[in-house]
Amino acid sequence: MTAGESYLIKQISVFSENRPGRLAAIAAALKEEEINILAFSIAEADGFGVVRALVDKPDKAYAKLSARGFNVAFTDVIAVQMRDEPGGLFEVATLLGTAGINIEYAYAYHSRDAAVLIIRVDRAADAAKVIKEMGGKLLSTITIQ
Amino acid sequence: MQCWDPRMEFLPREDLERLQYRLLKLLVCRLYHFSPFYHHRMESARVHPDDINTLDDVNKLPFMYKSDLRDSYPDGIFTATTEDLVRYHVSSGTTGKPTVVGYTAADLHNWTDSLARGLSSCGLGRGDVVQVCYGYGLFTGGLGLHYGAERIGAAVIPASVGNTERQVEMMQDLKATAIACTPSYLLHIGEVAERMGISIKNDTSLRVGILGAEPWSERMRTRVQDWLGIKAYDIYGTSELSGPMFSECSAQEGFHVWGDLALVEVLDRESGEPLGPGEEGEMVVTMLQKEALPMIRYRIGDITSMETDVCPCGRTHPRVRRVTGRVDDMLIIRGINVFPSQVEYTLMTIPEVGRHFQIVVDRKGSLDDMLVRVEVSPEGISDRIQDLIKVRNTVEQKLKNTLNVTVEVELVEPGSLPRFEGKSKRVIDRRNL
Amino acid sequence: MGPKRPRDQAPLPRDYDQGIIGMFWNEVIETLPPDALEALQLTRLKETVHRAMKVGFYKKAFREAGITQDSIKSLADVEKLPFTRKQDLRDGYPFGFFAVPLPEVNRIHTTSGTTGKPTVVGYTKNDLDSWADLIARNMTMVGVRKGDVFQNMVNYGMFTGGLGFHYGAEKMGCTVIPSATGNTKRQIEMIHDFGVNVIHCTPSYAMHLSEVAEETDFSMDSLKIGLFGAEPWSETMRRELERRLDVTAFDSYGLSELFGPGVAFECPERNGLHIWHDAYLTEIIDPASGERLGPGERGELVVTPLTKEAMPLIRYRTGDVTKLLEDRCACGRGTKIARITGRSDDMLVIRGINVFPSQIEHVILGLPEVGNQFMVYVDRVNHLDEMLIAVEMNRESFHGELTDLTRTQAKVAKSLRDALDLRTTVKLVEPGSLPRFEGKAKRVVDRRGVV
Known part of the structure; x- marks a missing residue:
């Protein structure tokens, strides 16, 4: 494992139709396996969407959701730690901009310890490396999962 | 040699010019007396039919512009009654x-006949299968070539545009020997065919391409001919002249402008003085026999040169070389004429976007791609992606409705497009023909 | 009289x-x-x-x-x-x-x-x-x-x-x-x-x-x-x-x-x-x-x-x-x-164009991105026929990105358009969610009623 790769975090992406009850069905499956959701977002499209989540037990989540008939995939994302105070996002965003990293999508969560920006970029491993080199703080797989 | 109307096509030059003079005189007399629009035009220019005594006197007549048609919308300068009209085309x-x-009916007849002469001079006739891939309907390309190919007794496939894989299948299965389309679309068909594992050169009966509605080059001709194993001919026209009208003959040395139907001049862009053979300038056309919508010294806006010697094929009518440019900012996108002013006009009717825009034209693969970048206005901003997509779709739909060509729209942030003072350079054309 | x-x-x-x-x-x-x-x-x-x-x-x-x-x-x-x-x-x-x-x-x-x-x-x-x-x-x-x-x-x-x-x-x-x-x-x-x-x-x-x-x-x-x-x-x-x-x-x-x-x-x-x-x-x-x-x-x-x-x-x-x-x-x-x-x-007439369900089936079966099951819903919206085709996403074709889905949706729509000469709405649904038929399949639901 290279230095960059341990910072690639497995996000679960679930294909879901845009109709009532689908999210509840996904959440029920995760609950039954006592899987904790750290961060979560829904991307909308025409009639369907993708539910994205960072969970503590991604492999278990994948297996459970697949068994329930959901169409699930893993996507590599990077979690960048931010200072939880005004200007925190600015620092990280400036770093990403300077490094020439283009964000496909992003969402964030905030916990007692830190604020975290989760980003999906192309060539995630390279991006992680650059961010590290430029002094950015990344959460590793171990910290989260 | 295939020939549709040998007597007319090989008419000795002096006889042709005598005929042209007579037709011009007749036209001027008719319009002076029966068309208020032309009467007024000629009065303003202080020309009387009596002043037209030789063919060269054509240069005493006032010019006509595209704006004359717009100002007289829809039929203010028509010289036929509705009873006598058999067709409208709209561009x-x-x-x-x-x-x-x-x-x-006579206009349709002459239009079709002009094409029948041209298609025959490219070696087409009965027994040929002609796939017409220009748009049918209000655009003159489709129905024009359709009638022309039907007149010479070919089997016409009215394929129209779109669904390229099916076009390839039809070409192969229905044994098309000729195709009429824009040169870029033919390249695209060639590429799609290769992806389907079909070589147009080896696996189809295609031998002739009648290519027009957009500028192309000798380089492209060589490429198309070598690659697809066909002879590629240039065809020229515009709806104001009736539609696609004049094509090259087997000599491939410029398109024949049939002298009994049209009088062509090439003028110096600055002085308006007539130029000699081979000299490049603005083409001006007088249609000698059109009944419903006569065109006198019409400034189409195309830059080209003319040859007056007898063609290697033996036909006596003057030839016009490939169009090399425009006098205005008109763009040709997939065979359709587009003016940046139309884009501006359309954007002004949509409150969700601003009025600044940028047009980027590129050739992706073989096909023209037009991107319009436009700023979202405060009314258009929403936190729902679906709303923004809707705005983009609305702009795309409205532009398509106005321009008759599919464009891609990119919404950009307010204030991000360059501002211009004076004549704005809003078009970036990256095509290299 | x-x-x-x-x-x-x-x-x-x-x-x-x-x-x-x-x-x-x-x-x-x-x-x-x-x-x-x-x-x-x-x-x-x-x-x-x-x-x-x-x-x-x-x-x-x-x-x-x-x-x-x-x-x-x-x-x-x-x-x-x-x-x-x-x-x-x-x-x-x-x-x-x-x-x-x-x-x-x-x-x-x-x-x-x-x-x-x-x-x-x-x-x-x-x-x-x-x-x-x-x-x-x-x-x-x-x-x-x-x-x-x-x-x-x-x-x-x-x-x-x-x-x-x-x-x-x-x-x-x-x-x-x-x-x-x-x-x-x-x-x-x-x-x-x-x-x-x-x-x-x-x-x-x-x-x-x-x-x-x-x-x-x-x-x-x-x-x-x-x-x-x-x-x-x-x-x-x-x-x-x-x-x-x-x-x-x-x-x-x-x-x-x-x-x-x-x-x-x-x-x-x-x-x-x-x-x-x-x-x-x-x-x-x-x-x-x-x-x-x-x-x-x-x-x-x-x-x-x-x-x-x-x-x-x-x-x-x-x-x-x-x-x-x-x-x-x-x-x-x-x-x-x-x-x-x-x-x-079982021919349908949609906005004046004849459509056979077998044509749709032919298209769907030719697309590896989607499953073999499909349903056709025909409605009249603002007096115009609208045909909606629901088709299941294929598990292997979803890699977690929204674009996997939008691209597949566009591809199905284009293939149908090419085959039928007709614009349709394609709805991607979750694998296994469409009805399975034993015997004669009833894949067409025509909701236009009497026109």
């Missing part, structure tokens, strides 16, 4: 109102 | 020009007395059988049925002849049904087949003339005249509806606006600006047009006649269209295999369609048994075209359900057929 104008062209 | 009007006859609008009744494009042929008509039909049937013998399919079929040139001695002998089905035409792709060498062919149309390959239809110059002539008869019959401005709002190109009416109207001396489909606001603007009197389109598009017109400042007062066809429509729809557009509406029937539009048309009596008996020998059969049915009995329309040169057909099964009407028409023309009430197969 987009420079802004707002479209350009309308009416035809009498 | 005049003759009693049949119950299902729509009364003509009061301001309709009654003077047109009794106008003919070709009065002699249109009003041939029965014995003369039958003699003409018999001569032409013999010619048609003779022409068909140049076609491999018929050569074989006639041999198997023991048919020779002498077998046709009376019109009743047509029953000895074999049927031709759409499937047979497909099997003859591309030129198997042409009875003339290619240099005699002046036009080629194709129509979508039941699966994959299309049906090819060829025309000689005479065919094109005969076809234009039939359209001219129809238009004259309903009051269209030289000098009328005619806007033809159907697809041009391979679809026979556009060029068919175009040639007929041009032959009559109308001013033709080949507006084709799309851009409804501009269609309305043209109707207004050019003083259009006569329009041709699908009835549902006409309804859409009238609604869009209400939102614009353009009046369509110049309209007087609407020619509507290519899809089934009801008397209720007729009244609604006449009220909204202030036209007199006439039903048009045809199909590409029989030239295109122009096979049968309503006259001003508007209680049934005149099928042109000099050009089409008509039978009604029980679609299951193939037995011929009598006048007044509803069944499948079977047609033997009598003048087609490039592509003669024998007893072509149209799939359309109708009946022969018994009463003689006051206009003086021959026996009519009732308006088409349905299909003997």
